[in-house]
Amino acid sequence: MPRKTDARSEILDAAERRIRLNGYNGFSFRDIAADIDVKSASIHYHFPTKGDLGAAVIDRYSEIFFRLVEEGGKAGNDWVGRYVARFRHALLKDRMVCLCGILGAEISGLPVAVADAARTFFLKGRLRLAENLVVGGLSPADADARALSLIAALQGGLIVARSLDDPAAFESIVRVALDGLN
Amino acid sequence: MPRKTDARSEILDAAERRIRLNGYNGFSFRDIAADIDVKSASIHYHFPTKGDLGAAVIDRYSEIFFRLVEEGGKAGNDWVGRYVARFRHALLKDRMVCLCGILGAEISGLPVAVADAARTFFLKGRLRLAENLVVGGLSPADADARALSLIAALQGGLIVARSLDDPAAFESIVRVALDGLN
DNA sequence: GTCTATAATTTGATAGAC
């Protein structure tokens, strides 16, 4: 009998949550298996190695992240605003840091495929943010510098605000970062 | 025969390096033991549990970090400038992120004593930075907001720049962050 | 696709000799 929801998606959900809470080295196949009530051998059927699972988690995370930023919605009608809103959502709704923030911190100890996927997330954010800032009137050089600064503020802001258990700290950091864009 | 250098310090050195590269869950007592050529049982003599070791690593790191910021030196003659310089040193000389940056990212999966020590590092930086910004002429509220923003920019900047293997990205982030203080 | 079973290794930690 098939599961009520796709097993592969459930695995990715559980793995993403575990990584965002404890890091790549902070979860095991058995943790994920217990989370979704299967045996760890079943996880290996879908993702042969832990590196495969890690890379798949990032790929899906990145795809969803940028799709939500692109599509827009009630979170705001500008690309940069929606990019920021995804980080706010991570802290306030998920109560977690960004997947690629924690993986970026651990990057030197990650399997190559996982490290590359995390790098790509940062690179894509840098490029797309800068593009949008150029449209907003900044020079390409200024836009790149501001894009980098915003990414750093948001990633660092999530980590610091969650460490201090102080969501208002994140809002304060965002306010300063966005002020800098005008 | 005693070792040529204090064993306890060598353990802390190796553990700090391992944590800053792979995270708290990314090293084992045997890793540390191999690094300094002793057996893992010897590590347990100095630090009974992994949590004890983790907390001791942070305490020493924080003590040295703020002592170097306080004492000054050729890195600059203002407190804020020297605070920033410690992060630059982490990236360029150590080629690592900040110990408390990576631990902050993992904080929800850490032993309580380790999590508390990491929190204290952020709290102390926030307070001391804000004090110095008030002396520089900012209102207490603005100083706190700017202190938080600088910490986030530096922690996020280290993670992003190292993930992208792009030290210039860190310098760009720092330039924008310090511009915002004037 | 999921299971049982298990291999091979690693983990944090302890007991006790020196």
Place this chain on the structure above:
DNA sequence: GTCTATCAAATTATAGAC
């Protein structure tokens, strides 16, 4: 203080039944 030896549990991963 450091060692040998060991433990119980956990780890990633595989083989093969259903």
